[in-house]
Structure formats: C-alpha cells, structure tokens
Amino acid sequence: MTNSNPSLVKIQGVSKAFRRGSEEIHVLDRLDLEVQQGEFLALMGPSGSGKSTLLNLIGGLDRAGTGSVEIGGERIDQLSDRALAAWRARHVGFVFQFYNLMAVLSAERNVELPLLLTHLSKKERMQHVEVALKVVGLAHRTHHFPRQLSGGEQQRVGIARAIVTDPTLLLCDEPTGDLDRKSGDEILGLLQTLNREQGKTIVMVTHDPHASARASRIVYLDKGQLSTQPPA
Amino acid sequence: MKFLGLVWSNLKRKKLRTALTVLSILVAFLLFGFLCAIKEAFTAGVTLAGVDRLVVRHKVSLIQSLPASYEQRIAGMPGIAAVAGQSWFGGIYQDPKNFFASIPVDPEKFLDMFPEYSLPAEQKQAWLKTRNGAIVGKTTLDRFKWKIGDHVPLTSPIWGEPQGQSHWDFEIVGSFTGMKKGTDTTSLIFRYDYFDEAKTRNKGEIGWFTVRIQNPDQAAEIARKIDEEFANSPYETKAEPEGAFAAGFAQQIGDIGKIVIAVLSAVFFTILLVAGNTMAQAVRERTEEIGVLKAMGFTNELVLVLVLLESCVLAAVGGFAGLGLAWLATLGGSPAPAMLPIFYIPTRSLITGAGIVLALGVIAGALPAFTAMRLRIAEALRRNA
Numbered sequence: 001m002t003n004s005n006p007s008l009v010k011i012q013g014v015s016k017a018f019r020r021g022s023e024e025i026h027v028l029d030r031l032d033l034e035v036q037q038g039e040f041l042a043l044m045g046p047s048g049s050g051k052s053t054l055l056n057l058i059g060g061l062d063r064a065g066t067g068s069v070e071i072g073g074e075r076i077d078q079l080s081d082r083a084l085a086a087w088r089a090r091h092v093g094f095v096f097q098f099y100n101l102m103a104v105l106s107a108e109r110n111v112e113l114p115l116l117l118t119h120l121s122k123k124e125r126m127q128h129v130e131v132a133l134k135v136v137g138l139a140h141r142t143h144h145f146p147r148q149l150s151g152g153e154q155q156r157v158g159i160a161r162a163i164v165t166d167p168t169l170l171l172c173d174e175p176t177g178d179l180d181r182k183s184g185d186e187i188l189g190l191l192q193t194l195n196r197e198q199g200k201t202i203v204m205v206t207h208d209p210h211a212s213a214r215a216s217r218i219v220y221l222d223k224g225q226l227s228t229q230p231p232a
Numbered sequence: 233m234k235f236l237g238l239v240w241s242n243l244k245r246k247k248l249r250t251a252l253t254v255l256s257i258l259v260a261f262l263l264f265g266f267l268c269a270i271k272e273a274f275t276a277g278v279t280l281a282g283v284d285r286l287v288v289r290h291k292v293s294l295i296q297s298l299p300a301s302y303e304q305r306i307a308g309m310p311g312i313a314a315v316a317g318q319s320w321f322g323g324i325y326q327d328p329k330n331f332f333a334s335i336p337v338d339p340e341k342f343l344d345m346f347p348e349y350s351l352p353a354e355q356k357q358a359w360l361k362t363r364n365g366a367i368v369g370k371t372t373l374d375r376f377k378w379k380i381g382d383h384v385p386l387t388s389p390i391w392g393e394p395q396g397q398s399h400w401d402f403e404i405v406g407s408f409t410g411m412k413k414g415t416d417t418t419s420l421i422f423r424y425d426y427f428d429e430a431k432t433r434n435k436g437e438i439g440w441f442t443v444r445i446q447n448p449d450q451a452a453e454i455a456r457k458i459d460e461e462f463a464n465s466p467y468e469t470k471a472e473p474e475g476a477f478a479a480g481f482a483q484q485i486g487d488i489g490k491i492v493i494a495v496l497s498a499v500f501f502t503i504l505l506v507a508g509n510t511m512a513q514a515v516r517e518r519t520e521e522i523g524v525l526k527a528m529g530f531t532n533e534l535v536l537v538l539v540l541l542e543s544c545v546l547a548a549v550g551g552f553a554g555l556g557l558a559w560l561a562t563l564g565g566s567p568a569p570a571m572l573p574i575f576y577i578p579t580r581s582l583i584t585g586a587g588i589v590l591a592l593g594v595i596a597g598a599l600p601a602f603t604a605m606r607l608r609i610a611e612a613l614r615r616n617a
C-alpha cells in the first residue's frame with residue numbers, strides 16, 4: 001500500500017462478540033483496518049463472517065467490545081449516543097440491501113428525510129433533493145412511491161438519500177444483493193462514478209466477485225480477521 | 233414543524249386501522265360531551281343559585297304549602313331584603329308528556345327576586361294588566377310554537393279546574409329569556425291572585441318562599457331564625473340556601489356526577505387500550521424503518537417524540553372531532569326539554585375534554601415511544617437479513 005492519501009477510517013484492535021444463549025460468538029477478533037480517503041473498498045467474506053457487523057462499527061451504528069474506531073480523526077467509539085447520531089447525520093450515508101425506503105413517502109420525500117435534521121429551509125431541502133435525484137438519474141421519478149419503482153430504481157432512491165447530505169463516507173451493505181445482474185451493474189457503475197467524480201470514500205459489503213471487481217481494493221473477512229487473500 | 237408530514241404519512245399507512253381508532257376515540261369524546269351536558273343539566277340549578285337567597289318551605293315536604301301570611305311575617309324579620317312566594321301548579325298542556333313547570337307568583341315581587349329572568353318592560357306592563365296573563369320561557373314558547381297573545385289551556389290534577397270550567401285559561405303576554413347561560417327558560421309563570429281566586433281549595437296558601445337576605449354571610453343564622461319563628465305552629469318551616477334547595481332536587485335523582493365519572497372512566501380506559509394497541513402495532517411493524525431513521529442520524533429522543541406526536545395526532549383528530557360534534561349537537565338545545573331544561577356543554581368541560589385528549593395521546597403513546605427510543609439500530613436492521 002503506497003497511498004499518500006490520509007486514512008479516513010482507522011480501526012485498531014476491534015473485537016465484537018454476540019451472546020447467543022449461554023455461548024459467546026466472537027465475530028470480530030482484535031481486527032485492524034485502514035481505509036484511505038477516496039478509496040472504494042470491497043469487504044468480502046462468507047455469510048455470517050461479520051461483514052455487516054464491521055460495517056456497522058465503521059458507521060457508528062453499533063459499538064465494539066474493545067478497540068478504537070477513528071473516522072476522519074475522530075474517535076467515534078467515545079461519543080455519546082446523541083453525539084454519535086449527530087456525527088452520522090453529518091458524515092455517513094448508508095445504502096442497504098433491501099433499500100429500506102419508507103413505503104408511505106414518495107421518492108422525493110424519502111430523499112428529503114436526512115435533511116429534516118439540518119437547518120435548511122423547505123425550499124433549500126427540495127433543491128438538494130432535486131440534485132441528488134438527478135445524480136442517480138431519477139429526476140423524472142420524484143413523485144413515485146417505492147412500490148411504483150423497480151428494484152434498481154428503489155436502490156437509486158436509496159443512494160440519493162445516502163448522498164443528499166453530501167457525506168464523505170458511503171457504507172453499502174450488499175447494495176446489489178437483491179438486484180438482477182443488469183440493474184446491479186448500473187448501481188455499481190453509479191457507485192463508481194460517485195467514488196471517482198465526487199470523491200466519496202466507499203466501503204461496500206458484498207459476496208459477489210462481479211461486484212467487488214468494481215472496487216479499488218478488496219479485503220476478506222474470515223474467522224474474525226481481515227486478509228487481502230480470499231480464504232482457502 | 234417539519235416532522236409533522238412524516239407523522240401524518242405514517243398514520244396513513246394503515247388507513248383502516250387509523251380510521252377505526254379515530255372513530256372509537258371520536259365516539260368516546262362524543263359521549264364525554266353529552267354526559268357533561270347531562271351532568272350540567274342536573275347541577276346547573278345548584279351552581280346558578282344566588283348566594284343571597286334562601287328558600288323557605290314546609291318542614292315536612294315541598295308538596296305541603298304554607299299560609300300566605302308568612303310572607304309578611306318573614307319580610308318583617310331583621311336582615312331580610314325581599315320575599316317572593318311561589319307554588320307548584322303542576323299544569324298539563326294537552327298531554328302529561330308535554331311537561332314544563334307552571335308556577336303562580338306575584339309578578340312584581342317575582343321579577344324583582346329573580347333578576348336572571350329578562351322580560352321586556354312593555355310585556356311586564358301587559359302582565360300587570362292581564363289577570364290571567366302568563367309569561368313563558370323562550371324554550372317552551374319555541375317548543376310549542378306559541379306566540380304572544382295566544383291562549384293556552386292547562387289542566388291541573390293537583391288543584392283541579394276553576395268552578396264550572398274544563399281548564400285553566402292563560403293568555404301569553406310575554407316571554408322571558410335568561411340573562412346567564414344555564415338559566416332555566418322552560419317555565420310558565422302566571423299570577424297568584426288569579427290562581428288563588430279561582431282555585432277551589434287551600435285558598436290563601438303558598439308553596440314556598442324565596443327570601444333575599446341583606447348579608448349573605450348571615451344566611452345560616454337567618455335560616456335558623458326563620459325556622460324558630462314558625463316552630464310549634466301548625467306549619468313549621470325549613471329554610472335553607474337556594475343552592476342546597478336545588479341540590480336536594482339533584483340528590484333525589486341520584487348522584488349524577490359520580491355516575492358520569494364512573495361511566496367515563498370505563499370508556500376512557502377502553503379507549504386507552506385501543507389507542508395504545510394501535511400505537512404498539514404501528515411501532516412494531518415499523519422496527520426497520522425506525523432503525524433506518526436512527527442510522528440517518530435521528531436521535532433516540534427525536535424518535536420518542538415522533539411516536540408520541542403520532543399518538544397525540546391520532547387522539548386529537550378523534551377527540552376534537554368528538555368534542556366538536558357533541559358541542560354542535562347540544563347547540564340545538566335539549567333532546568328532552570321537559571326533563572332536562574338546561575342542556576349545554578360548559579366551557580370548563582370542553583377544556584377538561586381537551587386536556588383528556590392530550591393525556592390520552594401521551595399515555596397511549598408512552599410505551600411504544602419508549603420501545604422505539606430504546607430500539608438498537610443494528611438489531612432493528614438485522615430483522616431484514
């Protein structure tokens with residue numbers, strides 16, 4: 001790794017265990033990870049290996065048992081719940097496998113949601129929403145409801161929602177996992193564009209080699225540890 | 233409030249469930265409004281009673297009358313400002329179902345004693361000139377579509393009819409309204425001199441006296457003195473403040489207030505369960521969405537507030553619609569003017585109702601809101617996988 005960019009994500013010695021009944025499952029075991037500013041990282045590994053768990057720690061959705069999580073120079077593992085929520089609102093956008101749009105809201109209002117936490121006026125919010133929907137190529141679908149959109153279109157709305165606050169970091173958990181190959185490719189292309197042209201740092205969980213091929217770097221998670229090689 | 237749109241959209245998610253919940257809240261508050269009006273109908277007399285007025289009646293019961301001469305004797309006692317006699321005529325117009333109170337009085341003394349009845353001056357003059365003249369409260373006048381100048385025939389099972397006549401004939405010379413909200417405007421008031429001359433028995437007797445005292449602080453003392461004055465006579469009296477007299481009436485019907493509160497408590501408890509269940513379901517089926525909102529940066533506290541807001545909007549839509557409907561319905565007056573002459577929802581009941589609406593919203597939403605607040609993002613989102 002001869003990257004001159006500063007690290008945006010710096011994880012050191014992170015462990016995470018879940019309790020299932022009486023037994024403890026150690027999902028992450030003193031794991032280290034650095035992600036450079038502007039990288040498009042693919043996080044791969046078998047099902048149940050802890051990819052989502054790791055992504056949640058990077059995004060401040062969950063807390064590690066031990067270790068430090070530093071994003072953009074800030075120790076987010078030391079923030080209070082309230083400060084962490086404010087931090088997420090400013091710095092990260094999430095894209096989910098099943099899009100997770102609000103069924104009762106139109107595309108436009110779904111994308112507006114994160115902006116409700118800002119001090120922007122209604123007019124300013126709508127301007128931001130328009131731009132975000134244009135970026136994902138859905139300017140003509142603003143008033144449609146999720147059920148009126150195809151899976152690929154719903155995921156575009158999901159991406160628009162993730163980028164509307166202009167975060168530095170995009171975290172995507174199997175963003176193409178529920179899409180056919182063609183729609184999936186379009187979504188991957190969109191993520192690539194966001195990475196290259198808008199400088200978004202992206203961490204994408206996937207178990208699809210076709211998807212990870214679009215990334216600038218691939219890491220594999222297995223038995224609680226990361227490696228640059230696929231597990232044997 | 234920019235979040236209101238989100239709250240509103242969430243309520244529209246399950247339209248039928250929301251509609252049914254709103255409807256049951258609406259019915260509960262409609263009932264609340266009506267019961268408040270009924271309670272008011274029974275107790276208005278008590279709260280409207282003049283503090284400076286006593287009622288003097290026969291010690292044994294209201295049915296027994298007192299000698300008319302008592303009026304002079306009471307008026308002559310110290311601390312007394314005025315005395316006005318009234319009797320129970322029990323007149324029937326066509327059918328006993330058409331009930332309204334009919335009371336013979338001395339016009340001048342009566343109007344002076346009860347300034348809450350407002351009668352135009354020229355009608356008062358007409359009354360003083362017309363021996364069989366009667367003034368009728370606006371409610372009853374409107375109820376039977378009577379007009380000034382009409383003759384109204386009444387029969388009286390208590391007193392019988394005047395010698396050689398089939399009924400008592402009254403000419404309507406005036407109509408009175410209430411100066412205060414809640415004043416009873418259903419009675420027919422006529423002249424005692426006409427009554428006393430025409431009746432065939434108990435001549436020279438009067439049902440009860442209303443007494444105005446100079447100093448309200450002396451009410452109890454003067455009441456005692458009046459009763460002492462007539463002790464050991466064939467007509468012993470019971471003097472009491474007008475409020476107590478009216479309350480005695482209400483007591484006979486039962487403690488309406490307690491019944492109303494018991495019924496409403498049961499209704500609101502049920503409604504609380506209905507609304508609480510709706511909110512609990514709403515939050516449960518929205519677990520992932522709440523997880524997503526939190527991932528976006530909605531704080532736990534904000535999520536709590538949003539759920540409470542949703543619950544309050546639910547309660548407010550149903551509650552205020554119910555109160556409003558009840559209020560509109562009672563504007564039209566009493567559904568049974570004979571039994572409940574006074575029928576309206578007092579402002580303080582409307583304010584109480586509004587308070588209950590808010591309390592319902594907060595209490596029904598409390599537990600689901602708390603659940604939503606404590607929901608952990610990673611777990612909420614995992615339900616998808």
Ligand SMILES: Nc1ncnc2c1ncn2[C@@H]1O[C@H](COP(=O)(O)OP(=O)(O)O)[C@@H](O)[C@H]1O
Nearest residue numbers: 018019027046047048049050051052053054611
């Ligand atoms: N909240 C939780 N409670 C209990 N076990 C969990 C929880 N979250 C994850 N796990 C377990 O941790 C392991 C890793 O989960 P996850 O990170 O979702 O894996 P992946 O995304 O790689 O499929 C799995 O065995 C899963 O069952």
Ligand SMILES: [Mg+2]
Nearest residue numbers: 051052053617
């Ligand atoms: Mg996963």
